[in-house]
Every structure is written in C-alpha cells, then in structure tokens.
Amino acid sequence: MIYLDNAATSWPKPPQVARAMAGVLNQPFGNPGRGGHSASLRSGRTVDACRETLAEYLGAAPERIIFTLNCTDALNMAIRGSLRRGDHVLVTHDAHNAVMRPLAGLEQRGEITLSVLRAGPDGIIPPEAIDEAVQPATSLCVLTHASNVTGTLQDARALTAAAHRFGLPVLLDAAQTAGIEDLRGIGADMIAMPGHKGLLGPMGTGVLCLGEHVELRPLREGGTGSASESVHQPEMLPDRLESGTLQLPVLAGLLQGVRFARANGSAIREYENYLINLLRKRLAALPGVTVYGSADAPHVGVLSFNLPGMECAEAADRLDALGFCLRGGLHCAPCMHRWLGTQGTVRASVGPYSTEAEINALADAVAKILKERES
Ligand SMILES: Cc1ncc(COP(=O)(O)O)c(C=O)c1O
Incomplete structure (x- = not known):
C-alpha cells in the first residue's frame, strides 16, 4: 500500500509515537491533575512536557497552549468563543469547512456577517484585500495558512500585519502547515492546528495557541482538577478552556511527534x-x-x-x-x-x-x- x-x-508516524502511547497504556498512568498520587503526578508531567515543548516550538507561554481534540475543535473554540452578535468577519476563499461551518452557522442565525477576501489568479491573497474588505464592525480575520486542496501557501505574516493595522485579531488555520512551516514569526493572535498531521502525533489531538491578550469564552465547562471549591469555571489558563479528562495516551504520542517535527x-x-x-x-x-x-x-x-x-x-x-x-x-x-x-x-x-x-x-x-x- x-x-x-x-x-x-499523517502516516507513518515516527516509531517513538506509538511506543510512548503503548507505554502510557501499559503502565500505571493516572488521571492528570486529578490526584496527588504518583501515577497521577506522572501523567501530569507528561502533559506538562507536551505543553512546554509546544510552547517553545510555537513561541508562546505554556498556559496559552490549549489541548483540543483536533483542528476543528480548536477552530470552533476560537471562533465561537470570541465572536459576538453584530460582528463582521473576514475569511478566505480556501477555508475548510472547519472554519466555514461555524461561521456560516452564526451568519445563518443572523449573529454575524461575513466577507471573503479577494485572491489573485494564483490563489494568493494580497494584503490590500484586507484593506478593501474591512468594515467598522469587523472583529476577526480568519486566515487559512495553506489550502488543503492545492497546497498553496499564503503569506500569513504580511496578511496578519495588514489585519493588525486595523486592530483586527487574526485566527490562523495552520492545519496544513503546523510541523512544517515556521509559525513563530507570523504574529497571529490565535493559531489552530491538528496534532495528527504535520506534528506527527496520533489522531485525537489538536492545539489552540493563544496570543498574550486573547480571552475566550469556554464552549465546554466542567471539572479541571483545579479550584474545585468553586462551581464556576476557573479564570486561569489553560484550565478555563480544558474541562474534563485530557487524552493522555495521545498527548504522550504527540509529545514525541512534536519533538521529531521540531528537530527536522x-x-x-x-x-x-x-x-x-x-x-x-x-x-x-x-x-x-x-x-x-x-x-x-x-x-x-x-x-x-x-x-x-x-x-x-x-x-x-x-x-x-x-x-x-x-x-x-x-x-x-x-x-x-x-x-x-x-x-x-x-x-x-x-x-x-x-x-x-x-x-x-x-x-x-x-x-x-x-x-x-x-x-
Ligand atoms: C485547512 C484545514 N483546516 C481544518 C482541518 C480540520 O482538521 P481536523 O481534521 O484535525 O479537525 C483540515 C483537515 O483536513 C484542514 O485541511
């Protein structure tokens, strides 16, 4: 085949990905952040290592690395957790349905309006397309770093700079570039990525990387293992956006995938x-x-x-x-x-x-x- x-x-993965996952399943790894015993602490260390490795790789603070189920989950978290009624959003012609469906759903319910940025004949979006499309109510620009149909790669840094000139936050869909292109210098406010493509981790992993000042409403609330005395969702990150038991075996695999992608x-x-x-x-x-x-x-x-x-x-x-x-x-x-x-x-x-x-x-x-x- x-x-x-x-x-x-992506397939195959570096062999250490499966080895790390099997190690977690075959040894006593407890629920991370849900106990003071050694098996739970050991899991917590695996989660921390994965978060810190990603943070270094992406140039972000570790608490601003949010683990998600896949890239779609990360995009939903960013889009639905940030937009408000009356907002206008800029989107690109090459957006995947992971971007389009959450946006089109909000548009259909009359909550937001959308504009598609103009692309040149080669599929590249010039930064001036942002100047032309911005409206007073524009509150987010969602860019697709590379098309999953043609592979065409946008100049995300120039587009982000153009959006920032209007004070617009940028959400970058890096589904086809994470692990391959350098995402550090782009300056995007939020970057959504799968862990299971270029980052070479297993399916069931995704990441939302948040910039310094980004605040999101959580779409999922519940136990975080922290601030348990309160019935309210904690304010601190990453807990605010990571409710429920984390997917430890796949995060152990993702850690190995990210190390490989980072080195190569x-x-x-x-x-x-x-x-x-x-x-x-x-x-x-x-x-x-x-x-x-x-x-x-x-x-x-x-x-x-x-x-x-x-x-x-x-x-x-x-x-x-x-x-x-x-x-x-x-x-x-x-x-x-x-x-x-x-x-x-x-x-x-x-x-x-x-x-x-x-x-x-x-x-x-x-x-x-x-x-x-x-x-
Ligand atoms: C550009 C783009 N965005 C988002 C996604 C969704 O990624 P996931 O399957 O991890 O949810 C994909 C998947 O192919 C994609 O190519």
Whole structure:
C-alpha cells in the first residue's frame, strides 16, 4: 500500500509515537491533575512536557497552549468563543469547512456577517484585500495558512500585519502547515492546528495557541482538577478552556511527534516540496491531466489533479485498486472548489516518510489508467 493522504492525517508516524502511547497504556498512568498520587503526578508531567515543548516550538507561554481534540475543535473554540452578535468577519476563499461551518452557522442565525477576501489568479491573497474588505464592525480575520486542496501557501505574516493595522485579531488555520512551516514569526493572535498531521502525533489531538491578550469564552465547562471549591469555571489558563479528562495516551504520542517535527522541520519542508514538485511535473506531462494550483506560488506538500473525462471519485477508486491511498472529492472545502471551478479533485499529499519511488509509481499508475481508457 502507498499512503499519500497526509493532508488528512499523517502516516507513518515516527516509531517513538506509538511506543510512548503503548507505554502510557501499559503502565500505571493516572488521571492528570486529578490526584496527588504518583501515577497521577506522572501523567501530569507528561502533559506538562507536551505543553512546554509546544510552547517553545510555537513561541508562546505554556498556559496559552490549549489541548483540543483536533483542528476543528480548536477552530470552533476560537471562533465561537470570541465572536459576538453584530460582528463582521473576514475569511478566505480556501477555508475548510472547519472554519466555514461555524461561521456560516452564526451568519445563518443572523449573529454575524461575513466577507471573503479577494485572491489573485494564483490563489494568493494580497494584503490590500484586507484593506478593501474591512468594515467598522469587523472583529476577526480568519486566515487559512495553506489550502488543503492545492497546497498553496499564503503569506500569513504580511496578511496578519495588514489585519493588525486595523486592530483586527487574526485566527490562523495552520492545519496544513503546523510541523512544517515556521509559525513563530507570523504574529497571529490565535493559531489552530491538528496534532495528527504535520506534528506527527496520533489522531485525537489538536492545539489552540493563544496570543498574550486573547480571552475566550469556554464552549465546554466542567471539572479541571483545579479550584474545585468553586462551581464556576476557573479564570486561569489553560484550565478555563480544558474541562474534563485530557487524552493522555495521545498527548504522550504527540509529545514525541512534536519533538521529531521540531528537530527536522526545515528538512521536512524542503523534502516534501521536492516530492510534490516532482509529482506536479510528472502529472502535468501526462496528456489531458489537469493539475490545480499555481506551480509558481509557494506551497506545501499537497496537490490536486483530475483525469480527462473521469470523475475524481472514480479516479481515486481506480488508484485505490492499484494500491494508492489518495482522496477524491471536495476535501471539505466547497468554497475552494467554487473558486477553482471544479466539482472535486483527486488529492495527493506527502509526508516525511514518502519516497521518490512512491511518487514515480503514482505517476506511472495514472499513466496506466489513461492508457487503459484509450484502448
Ligand atoms: C485547512 C484545514 N483546516 C481544518 C482541518 C480540520 O482538521 P481536523 O481534521 O484535525 O479537525 C483540515 C483537515 O483536513 C484542514 O485541511
């Protein structure tokens, strides 16, 4: 099997991820923050190590690293925990439904209004698009760092600076860039990310990284193991936003994934770019194959394509039968497909363990499918 669906979740993970998870499950690890006994304290130390490693990696204070279930959970926490009735929000054409559905739900209930930022023909949003779209009621700008359909990477630093000139807080969806691109210097006020893609942790992990002055209303309230004398949700972070038992086994795995991503970040970025450029070149050379997204625009290791006269679902199924795990469809980004003018695409996305041989095998398989159709 050749796995090229790392944009959905990365695989394989560094071997130490599974080892750490098994270690937690096979030894007495108690509920973190829920007891003074040694098994609970040991779990607490694992949680702290994961939080501190992420904090260092992202350049944030440890208490401003909030653990979530996935990137969607982190985005919901940021969007629904910050917006108020009457707010206007700026969003991008390439936003995933993890961003669009919470926003569209609020819009449908008449609570907020939305504007989509203008992108150039290459899919890049110029900072001036923010100047054009800002209104007096604008209170949040939600940016997608890289498209999960084309891999096109936005200049998040320039866009954040443009939003900040209007005093607008920025929420960055770093689903396709965390663990790969440097998120430290961007200056975003909130960064939502999955732990299970580029950070190489297991599914069931996500992170919301909050800037210094950001305050959110919690969407979930309950036990935090702290301030138990009060029936009210504590004010202090991260407890305010982390109610209920934390997902310790997956956090133990995430810690190992983050350490790996941190140690190898720029090499991973270069390698994934090399592989995806090779795939783009090979696919573009096949007759009738459309590859989406500008080759010249900065991008991450994600690419979409279509075969002539074949539905993307059929193409993905035929590739699956040949042993390739790729995703066909809308990739939860309907606005991006409206922008591209497509009904769906086949998506290939690489990870640090993908190989050149796998990329060539995929291009050969696509060529084979095209040939079979001709005969
Ligand atoms: C750009 C983008 N945002 C958000 C998400 C949601 O991430 P998760 O599956 O961790 O909820 C994805 C998932 O593919 C994504 O690509």
